[in-house]
Amino acid sequence: MRIGVTIFPGSNCDRDALYAVERIGAEPVELWHADADLKGSDAVIVPGGFSYGDYLRPGAIARFANVMAPLEDFARSGGPVLGVCNGFQVLAEAHLLPGALLRNTGMRFVCRRVRARVETASTPWTASCEPGEVLTLPVAHNEGNYFADPATLARLEDEDRVVLRYLENPNGSANDIAGVCNEGRNVVGIMPHPERVSDEALGSEEGLRILRSVLAGARV
Amino acid sequence: MADSLKIRILVRPKAGILDPQGEAVRSALPALGFGGVGTVHVGRLIEMEVESTDEVDAMCRRLLANPTIEEYEWEVVG
Numbered sequence: 001m002r003i004g005v006t007i008f009p010g011s012n013c014d015r016d017a018l019y020a021v022e023r024i025g026a027e028p029v030e031l032w033h034a035d036a037d038l039k040g041s042d043a044v045i046v047p048g049g050f051s052y053g054d055y056l057r058p059g060a061i062a063r064f065a066n067v068m069a070p071l072e073d074f075a076r077s078g079g080p081v082l083g084v085c086n087g088f089q090v091l092a093e094a095h096l097l098p099g100a101l102l103r104n105t106g107m108r109f110v111c112r113r114v115r116a117r118v119e120t121a122s123t124p125w126t127a128s129c130e131p132g133e134v135l136t137l138p139v140a141h142n143e144g145n146y147f148a149d150p151a152t153l154a155r156l157e158d159e160d161r162v163v164l165r166y167l168e169n170p171n172g173s174a175n176d177i178a179g180v181c182n183e184g185r186n187v188v189g190i191m192p193h194p195e196r197v198s199d200e201a202l203g204s205e206e207g208l209r210i211l212r213s214v215l216a217g218a219r220v
Numbered sequence: 221m222a223d224s225l226k227i228r229i230l231v232r233p234k235a236g237i238l239d240p241q242g243e244a245v246r247s248a249l250p251a252l253g254f255g256g257v258g259t260v261h262v263g264r265l266i267e268m269e270v271e272s273t274d275e276v277d278a279m280c281r282r283l284l285a286n287p288t289i290e291e292y293e294w295e296v297v298g
Contacts, residue, residue: 060283147289
């Protein structure tokens with residue numbers, strides 16, 4: 001399986017994501033922001049960082065990068081896409097995921113490990129997890145405070161589209177939401193960084209629980 | 221540009237949206253001895269020169285503001 005990782009100016013988790021892809025035994029594919037295609041990727045990770053310096057709003061400029069056009073087609077045709085941290089912000093700005101990520105309520109950059117519960121295994125990125133399973137994952141963000149209007153939040157809950165939920169909310173996120181998926185369930189955005197816990201040398205391999213899921217699922 | 225128009229766009233958090241930046245400013249002002257400050261909202265001011273204002277709304281909707289969380293208004297200033 002080929003898993004693409006997008007690289008924008010200012011991405012800083014791209015190498016970690018490419019390494020994590022190797023760790024699950026898949027073939028990592030670098031997708032430069034100026035690329036016009038996904039180089040045959042079977043799944044795509046939009047990694048964390050500060051794409052385009054977070055100018056205007058996090059993700060606002062990245063969503064118009066060249067590589068986003070084929071990525072949007074891929075996502076709309078059911079291809080598995082995972083946005084992590086800034087990647088989640090990019091996918092929300094691109095309207096591939098509902099809602100938006102606001103400034104943390106504490107007005108501080110939060111960088112620590114948090115516990116988060118996998119709320120649904122019915123996505124290609126959580127298919128190998130048990131619903132209710134609690135993972136300890138790093139977060140590192142300034143804008144991780146998930147916002148959606150009350151009707152959208154109710155719909156996300158009713159449709160089992162909250163993918164990850166914080167046990168201790170680090171940023172003021174609505175309903176303690178750490179991750180959501182789109183209507184088709186193939187596009188997932190999460191604030192915690194599974195790629196940063198993809199090797200015991202980094203202290204834990206718990207992130208592989210999420211990343212390995214995509215190997216089983218193929219397209220949904 | 222020969223006949224350019226100067227426009228000023230104001231982008232701010234929608235009413236009712238939590239505004240942590242505004243809240244931080246609101247709580248900082250009394251600490252400096254400034255009293256009587258109620259609600260504070262922090263937005264973004266964008267100034268640009270354009271040949272025509274035809275597409276300003278489209279620019280705001282697609283890029284300059286995020287309609288999920290922000291509202292905008294603009295005016296010609298010169």
